[in-house]
Amino acid sequence: xxxxxxxxxxxxxxxxxxxxxxxxxxxxxxxxxxxxxxxxxxxxxxxxxxxxxxxxxxxxxxxxxxxxxxxxxxxxxxxxxxxxxxxxxxxxxxxxxxxxxxxxxxxxxxxxxxxxxxxxxxxxxxxxxxxxxxxxxxxxxxxxxxxxxxxxxxxxxxxxxxxxxxxxxxxxxxxxxxxxxxxxxxxxxxxxxxxxxxxxxxxxxxxxxxxxxxxxxxxxxxxxxxxxxxxxxxxxxxxxxxxxxxxxxxxxxxxxxxxxxxxxxxxxxx
Numbered sequence: 001x002x003x004x005x006x007x008x009x010x011x012x013x014x015x016x017x018x019x020x021x022x023x024x025x026x027x028x029x030x031x032x033x034x035x036x037x038x039x040x041x042x043x044x045x046x047x048x049x050x051x052x053x054x055x056x057x058x059x060x061x062x063x064x065x066x067x068x069x070x071x072x073x074x075x076x077x078x079x080x081x082x083x084x085x086x087x088x089x090x091x092x093x094x095x096x097x098x099x100x101x102x103x104x105x106x107x108x109x110x111x112x113x114x115x116x117x118x119x120x121x122x123x124x125x126x127x128x129x130x131x132x133x134x135x136x137x138x139x140x141x142x143x144x145x146x147x148x149x150x151x152x153x154x155x156x157x158x159x160x161x162x163x164x165x166x167x168x169x170x171x172x173x174x175x176x177x178x179x180x181x182x183x184x185x186x187x188x189x190x191x192x193x194x195x196x197x198x199x200x201x202x203x204x205x206x207x208x209x210x211x212x213x214x215x216x217x218x219x220x221x222x223x224x225x226x227x228x229x230x231x232x233x234x235x236x237x238x239x240x241x242x243x244x245x246x247x248x249x250x251x252x253x254x255x256x257x258x259x260x261x262x263x264x265x266x267x268x269x270x
Contacts, residue, residue, distance in 0.1 A: 003242045006031030009083040010241070011075065011127065013066060013120070014093030016043035018201035019151060019230045023090055026234035027241075028059050035079045035086075036061040038093065066093065066119050076126050085134050088241045089127045091120035092151040096203060099164040108165035116152075116169035121176055124148055128189055135188070143188065147241045150177045150193040151233070154256050157195070170195070174252050181250030190249050192240045197256025199228045223258030 010027050014020030016038035027034045036048050041063030048061045060082045064071040079086050095115045097108040131146035155163055156170030177193040184191055198204065198218045204227070208215045219225055236255055239245055254260060 003238060003244045004030070005088065005238060005242050007033075008087040008241075009033045009035075009079070009085050010088035010090060011035045011037055011079055011086055011123075012090040012092055013037045013123065014091075014151075015061070016040040016047060018203070019094075019196070019199055019233050020090070020092035021047060022230035023092055023151075023234045023237050024059075026231065026238065027088075027090075030238060031058075032088070033057070033083045034059050035075070035082065037064075037066065037075055039063065039065045066123060067114055069122060072119075072123050072126050075123070076130060080130070086127055086130055087146055089124060089146075089148045090151065090237055090241070091123060091149070092237075093119065094151065094153070096163070096166050098162050099166075101161050101164050109168055112165040112169040113172060116166070117172045117176060120150055120173065121180075124150075124180060124191070128184055128187065131189055132187055144190055144243070144246060145187070146189045148180070148184075148189065148191045149237050149240045150191070151237070152177070152193055152195050152252065154195045154197050154254060154260050157260060177252055178250040185249050190245070192245065192248055192250065193252040194233065194236055194240070195252050195254045195256070196233060197228065197254075197259045198222065199230055199233060201230065221259055221262070221264065222256070223262060226257065228255070228257060 005027060010032050012020055012024040012034060015024040015036035024034050024036045036044055038044050044061040044063055048059060052060055062075050062078045066072055095112060097112055099108045100106045135145040150173055152173045153170040155167040156174050177191055181191040218227055233255060236253060
């Protein structure tokens with residue numbers, strides 16, 4: 001088996017910054033054709049615009065709010081127009097909100113379920129249908145026809161009341177990954193996920209710029225003693241998207257520097 005994704009076409013969401021951008025760039029470096037998708041058109045133009053040209057046919061970008069069903073359809077159409085097909089989907093767009101668990105007017109749970117669960121779910125459904133159609137058109141009746149990777153968070157396995165909405169949406173995405181993996185396996189589409197710990201995303205970088213205490217708390221809670229760079233996630237995602245993981249479905253790989261392995265209570269309690 002091989003880690004190669006050269007020549008394959010991928011859609012990567014959340015690709016204007018942070019983890020999504022690192023994954024999309026890495027895929028291009030590995031020879032894939034990549035549609036960078038995000039709602040932040042200005043940032044996409046800044047990051048990708050200069051590289052996008054008639055001569056460079058390996059990358060394009062698409063700007064739009066993927067919470068809208070029509071935008072999902074338009075993204076898929078733009079990808080097919082640019083590259084003729086789609087072989088890999090990476091749902092890397094995520095949003096974090098602070099929740100007041102005792103405020104009945106707090107809408108963060110509904111908002112993050114829409115952004116972090118329903119948006120990747122709808123895109124997965126649309127892309128999976130396209131992958132199945134491609135296989136029929138190609139006459140491919142055996143072998144894997146597509147791969148989907150969902151980027152989630154270890155928040156789905158931890159308990160922080162102020163991150164109730166984010167934790168619930170992360171846990172829901174993990175379960176969706178497993179359910180979709182079983183549902184799409186007969187169609188020869190593999191679905192897996194990655195649960196990330198503290199990664200130097202644009203959001204975290206902004207929060208840490210005003211809080212040395214938060215930075216130190218994260219480092220202290222991580223056995224490897226540091227915060228991951230977004231690029232460190234890219235090779236894990238490549239593995240899940242490649243034939244090297246060809247017999248894996250429904251797995252959510254933890255990439256957190258060991259953070260979920262330790263009990264925050266230092267002294268033994270019996």
